[in-house]
Each structure stands twice: as C-alpha cells, then as structure tokens.
Amino acid sequence: MASRVTFIGAGNMASAIIGGMIDNGHPATAITATSPSDAFLAPLHERYGIRTNTDNASAVQGADVVVLAVKPQVMREVCEGLSDTLQRLRPLIVSVAAGIDAETLDQWLGGGLPLIRCMPNTPSLVGAGASGLFANAEVNAEQRAQATQLLEAVGLVEWVEEEALLDAVTAVSGSGPAYFFLMFEAMEEAGVKLGLPAETARRLAMQTALGAARMAQQSDQPPAQLKRNVMSPGGTTERAVEHLEQAGLRDIMRDAMDACAARAREMADEFGTR
C-alpha cells in the first residue's frame, strides 16, 4: 500500500513534490496538504484531487510520513504546534527547510522522533528532481527506504552521512535550478541581440540544456571531454568558451555557491535558535 503522506505547507516546493508523486502514480487520496488559507489548497485539490486541510493537527492523523514544507521563518511555530500530536502518532518526519538542523527540529518537536532532513528542488514537479537526504539516529532502515522511495518517485536521491553537507547540496541542487533559469534568461537575451525571435532563442537554449544534461548523464566521458568534443580547434565554441573562462565563470560559480551555503548556515542561526 502507498505511504500516506501529509505535507505541512502547500507552496512551491510541496506542490512540486506532490505533482511529481501524482504523475508517478501515487494515489491522490493518500496525499494531504495543509496551509493556513484555501488560496494555495484549492488549486492543488482541483488539479490533483489530493486531500487538503487548513488544520495541521487533524491533517497528520493517519499519516505514515509528515513532510514539513513551510518557510524556515515559521518552522518553529509549526513544529511546536504539532509536537504533542506527532509525539503521540510518531510518523516519519521529513523537513525540506533550508538551514534548520535536525537537532533543532527534534527539540521543537518534543524530542526522539525519526527525522529526515531533505534538500529537494522544484524540478521534482516533472520527475527530474534532485534531493539530498540526511537521517537522524532515530530513523530505521525501513524508514530510510520509505524516504528513498518517496523522493525517488520525483527524481534522483543522494544520501549524505554528514548533516553539514546538506548546505553543499543546497548550493548545488536545491538552489541550482535558479542558476540554469538565469542562464536561460541570459541566453535568450543574447540570442535576441543576435537577431533571433525571443521564443526561438528560448526554445533552443532550453533544448540545448536538456540535451547537454542527458548526454552528460549517459556518457562515459566526463563533462570536460564532452566540452572539448564540441570545441573544434579554431572554431566558434573555442572562442565562446575562452571568453567564459577569461570572464571568470568558474570563480563566479564558486563564489555564488559559497554564498548560498553560507546563507544556509546563517539561516540556522537566524531561524533555528533553540
């Protein structure tokens, strides 16, 4: 039987995972989502037929897995509001919040619950997500398998055995889709400047990214070699890649991802004070 999963919070990340789960065949009646108002819930109910509820405590009744998918700013209030109920029901808890560590969440939830921290990303919506997972000591092998199965239904799953590495996962894949969306914007703008219609430039850029990612995933060759295969000596790509290297693309990516991980650590202090 499919796990009964309750999402606390029904925003961007929860709806992306829910959409991916439904597409992958998870029964809609085994999924519940909560939010303080109906504004987020009604479209989810209409689109996917899932159960919705504006009351967190009643929504977790009967759940095998409770996914905490609210903003870090409200996580404490949400956890403390649910702690009595969750201590009684003892489901597997999965938090997708950036920054807030497992020990802090555990304390807010009253202590001793099986808890997994997950850093997913929004392409989960189309079954192409990437999630990093870390389990606390209360999580047993069956629950690990349950979380793996749940997140694999919407994409790639990578477990990390050191919680601090989730900040690195955030920098690579949690926030990563935004880097590529930014790249699409930039490639579209540059394509338009070169004379292409915006829609054409956009479609070409997106298909190229999809093709490059698929090819890199399926190839035995590392990305550096695949890149060289495109770069005919003295040709066009060589000129463009030289420009990107000279402009410091690698340093830019390293600095941006350092800033991302640093912000996750900062958020732990800002929103996670026990």
Ligand SMILES: NC(=O)C1=CN([C@@H]2O[C@H](COP(=O)(O)OP(=O)(O)OC[C@H]3O[C@@H](n4cnc5c(N)ncnc54)[C@H](OP(=O)(O)O)[C@@H]3O)[C@@H](O)[C@H]2O)C=CC1
């Ligand atoms: N967006 C992303 O790409 C990713 C996000 N995350 C993490 O996911 C979490 C959610 O982010 P995101 O989905 O973008 O945020 P959203 O603001 O889109 O969603 C948050 C949801 O939580 C609801 N909410 C607020 N208070 C409560 C409450 N007391 N009880 C139940 N629901 C409540 C909000 O409702 P309302 O608006 O009515 O207040 C909203 O539906 C964050 O912790 C973030 O770090 C992780 C990886 C990627």
Ligand SMILES: O=C(O)[C@@H]1CCC=N1
């Ligand atoms: O920007 C954020 O804080 C969240 C976490 C990772 C992606 N979005």
